[in-house]
Amino acid sequence: MWLAVFGGTGRVGGRLIAAAQRRGHGVRALVRDPARWEAPAGCVVVPGDVLDPAAVAATVAGCDAALVALGGGSIHDPGRVRSAGMAQIAAACAAHGVGRIVGLAGGGVLDADGGGLRQEQPGYPAVFAAVSREHRGAWEALRAGSVPWTLFCPPDIPDRPATGQYRLALDRMPDGPGREIAAGDLADAMLDALTADAWAGRRIGIKH
Numbered sequence: 700m701w702l703a704v705f706g707g708t709g710r711v712g713g714r715l716i717a718a719a720q721r722r723g724h725g726v727r728a729l730v731r732d733p734a735r736w737e738a739p740a741g742c743v744v745v746p747g748d749v750l751d752p753a754a755v756a757a758t759v760a761g762c763d764a765a766l767v768a769l770g771g772g773s774i775h776d777p778g779r780v781r782s783a784g785m786a787q788i789a790a791a792c793a794a795h796g797v798g799r800i801v802g803l804a805g806g807g808v809l810d811a812d813g814g815g816l817r818q819e820q821p822g823y824p825a826v827f828a829a830v831s832r833e834h835r836g837a838w839e840a841l842r843a844g845s846v847p848w849t850l851f852c853p854p855d856i857p858d859r860p861a862t863g864q865y866r867l868a869l870d871r872m873p874d875g876p877g878r879e880i881a882a883g884d885l886a887d888a889m890l891d892a893l894t895a896d897a898w899a900g901r902r903i904g905i906k907h
Contacts, residue, residue: 700893702719703728703764704766708728710856711856712728718890729748733746749788765799767837774826774827781834782840786843786844800849802841802849803889804852807834808835809872809904818834853879853885856880856882863887865880866906867903873904879907
């Protein structure tokens with residue numbers, strides 16, 4: 700399987716590329732500044748910006764699925780890369796016949812126990828309001844598109860290797876304690892979602 704990776708220079712994206720290659724997948728990664736990134740051996744680098752439709756199209760062309768781990772900006776000023784970038788990716792994947800998009804957002808776009816989204820609840824931390832709006836925008840971009848998708852919505856993501864020990868829940872955060880998921884475990888779960896038809900069109904809560 701050939702996979703288009705967006706956000707591959709970040710901690711989750713880097714582990715996505717490594718895990719995909721271990722599973723025998725080919726990888727094409729869109730990179731804004733290739734001179735500043737040491738690409739893993741065998742990874743095809745496409746220079747360009749995720750907000751440039753031509754660059755996104757060049758990345759997804761010939762791929763079977765797309766993995767999206769976009770970031771950027773700060774908590775208070777996250778910019779529009781997550782939402783606008785996901786919209787570009789969804790459109791390009793539809794145009795090029797890409798069969799699945801697996802993306803990454805925040806836990807705030809999961810359902811709350813009492814109804815609505817977690818980011819809409821009175822006790823949701825105000826410091827995350829701006830970036831949570833971007834995460835919601837990415838989710839809405841996927842919902843507006845025509846390509847089957849799965850969106851992972853974790854809490855904190857420490858840059859640690861996979862443990863193989865984590866819990867998943869559809870559209871909500873798993874019950875019980877835990878406020879983090881290792882980047883390696885998140886990458887493995889996102890790759891598993893490529894062939895999990897039951898997860899199509901669903902948000903996935905994940906944590907240890």
